[in-house]
Amino acid sequence: MNSSSEGRFVAPGEVVVDLHEKSDHVPGKGCYLLNNQIRASVIGYVHVKEQKEGDRVTNVVEIQISEFVDDALMPEEGRVVTAIVSDIGPQWAQCHLLSMEDRRIDKDFEYRLPKNNMRDTLFASEIEVLDCVQPGDIILARIVDYSFRQRAYVLTIAEEELGVVYAQGVKSRLRPLDFETVIDDRTGVKEKRKVAKVPMYLNASLFDQLTTAKDKLIKEEPQEASDA
Incomplete structure (x- = not known):
């Protein structure tokens, strides 16, 4: 590069x-x-x-x-966001915001997804972060709180319609097989995830939509750099 x-x-x-x-x-x-x-x-x-x-x-x-940025759109409790998982630990996943509701934004805030917010269960000890999300995954999540101690917005994917919509494997994208499993079509390798319960055609087409948007905008010239 x-x-x-x-x-x-x-x-x-x-x-x-x-x-x-x-x-x-x-x-x-x-x-x-x-x-x-x-x-x-x-x-x-x-x-x-x-x-x-x-x-x-x-x-x-x-x-x-x-x-593409809507400066008036700020993180707010209850909003549904699309985020990418950038890091995981035993108790949480760190995320980076891609869009909020139907608009792409670029706001420099921290977002954390605690493991007890990954599944609809009273027993957090039953939840394994690695079985829900992995780095590189794209998720639909909801903002539920702001942690002043961690200085981060708190997310949840426990609701049925929230969760992984794009699973990233070691070398390729993984396709949702059901709402608990994703699969690499080339190797047949399966991995666990907390897959969002949206229609599978929507789940599978998220990055097709991004590709379409990219093709539509690729002819536009870059804007002049701003020092702001």
Whole structure:
């Protein structure tokens, strides 16, 4: 990966910079870090700007999404969001927001999904995070609270219609087999997930819709970079 990424059109989840190759890059607005790779969290155009601190120069990677952003749309309890799982632990999953309801936004807030909010059960000890979500998965979730201690919005996927809508395997996308299982069609390998109970054709077509949006907008020229 090199500076030729500048101006490239990307969709959520796409690798923008591999830090194994470019260690002097850091994620900025519209990006997140996963597996030592800077990835896009929104649809837009890549912009890399230099940030100087003394003699040190860092390349900040941003995605320009001004025409897609609704600045008035803020996280609020009860709103349904689409988010990507960026990290998991024994008790929670950390998420990065992709969109809220039907609009794409880019707000720099933390989102956490506690394991006791992953399934509709009174016994959190019965829930295994790895059986519900994995890094790279895209989920439908609902904002239920704000944790001042963690300085993060709290999400839930316990409702039937919430959960994984796009499962990411080691090398490829995994297709929902039922509402508890996803499968790699190439290898036949199955993995557990808390799959959203939406019609399977909607579940399977999420990234087809993103691809359509990308094809529609790919001819547009990148906007001038903003220093704001």
